[in-house]
Amino acid sequence: MTIQTETDLRSQAADSDARWETPWPALIEKIQTDDASGMEELYRVFSRGVRFYLWRRMGTQDLEDTLHDTFLIVTEAIRRGELREPDRLLGFIWTVVRRQLATRIDQTVQVRRERADVDLASGLLDHRQHPELDAIVQQRIDLAYRVLSEVPLRDREILTRFYMKEQSQGQICREMKLSGTQFRLLKSRAKARFGELGKRRLLLKTSPDLSRCRHV
Amino acid sequence: MSDRIQHIDSERMEQYAMEILPEQQVAELEQHLLICGPCQGLLAKTDAYVASMRAAARRMREEGTDQACEAGASSA
Numbered sequence: 001m002t003i004q005t006e007t008d009l010r011s012q013a014a015d016s017d018a019r020w021e022t023p024w025p026a027l028i029e030k031i032q033t034d035d036a037s038g039m040e041e042l043y044r045v046f047s048r049g050v051r052f053y054l055w056r057r058m059g060t061q062d063l064e065d066t067l068h069d070t071f072l073i074v075t076e077a078i079r080r081g082e083l084r085e086p087d088r089l090l091g092f093i094w095t096v097v098r099r100q101l102a103t104r105i106d107q108t109v110q111v112r113r114e115r116a117d118v119d120l121a122s123g124l125l126d127h128r129q130h131p132e133l134d135a136i137v138q139q140r141i142d143l144a145y146r147v148l149s150e151v152p153l154r155d156r157e158i159l160t161r162f163y164m165k166e167q168s169q170g171q172i173c174r175e176m177k178l179s180g181t182q183f184r185l186l187k188s189r190a191k192a193r194f195g196e197l198g199k200r201r202l203l204l205k206t207s208p209d210l211s212r213c214r215h216v
Numbered sequence: 217m218s219d220r221i222q223h224i225d226s227e228r229m230e231q232y233a234m235e236i237l238p239e240q241q242v243a244e245l246e247q248h249l250l251i252c253g254p255c256q257g258l259l260a261k262t263d264a265y266v267a268s269m270r271a272a273a274r275r276m277r278e279e280g281t282d283q284a285c286e287a288g289a290s291s292a
Contacts, residue, residue, distance in 0.1 A: 049250035056263070090247045097250070140264055144272035149281075156276075163266060164273035166234070184227065191226075194265060 025086035
């Protein structure tokens with residue numbers, strides 16, 4: 001089994017644009033009649049999304065097994081006629097995925113408890129196994145730090161309250177005397193600056209001539 | 217079923233990433249995410265952005281460079 005990194009999964013998610021040709025009822029019928037093309041289409045339409053959903057919550061550990069189990073449960077349930085309203089296929093798959101995720105997390109927690117290891121986060125998100133990911137994360141934090149350093153103090157306070165202190169938009173707007181539009185605009189400008197700095201950094205890496213310029 | 221997809225706007229996506237999206241909207245959004253590559257991409261970027269801002273703000277606090285924030289927060 002190939003272990004996919006966070007970067008792989010992120011880029012796959014960004015590249016994928018699931019298209020489906022068969023309406024859900026026809027797709028369900030194909031699966032119920034053991035038409036292999038039905039299974040293929042189900043997997044093609046949903047595998048990236050389900051994989052991404054699971055990875056976001058449980059990391060790469062047991063990801064492929066959980067994905068496989070999810071499709072197995074979905075197809076068996078469809079064959080048994082448990083999906084009575086074919087138009088609700090999306091909701092049905094979502095429910096199965098959530099249950100599978102909850103089961104996996106329970107199992108992980110149980111295993112951790114048995115091992116008397118309270119560091120749950122490291123079990124669910126195995127980032128430490130990928131030092132290159134740590135470097136990417138650190139670069140992003142540096143960019144965010146630069147964004148926060150550049151903005152006026154008042155704007156920094158607003159962004160800090162929202163992202164770090166997790167204060168609600170309502171509370172921040174009330175206490176900082178801001179309108180909702182001003183709040184959204186400030187956040188949007190900060191995000192745009194973050195994206196701009198990220199692109200410049202990427203450009204520096206790919207253009208050796210630019211890397212000599214100090215003020216890019 | 218339509219092939220036309222209404223994508224998730226960045227504001228709602230950020231609320232979802234920060235787990236502050238109202239519960240009744242989560243199901244619809246997550247189901248859309250299961251089949252929409254561009255929105256999966258947007259969520260991945262939003263997750264990274266939110267985590268980076270959070271970590272950067274925390275670092276600033278540790279370094280004491282967010283003094284204005286603290287002063288403002290305590291006066292509020």
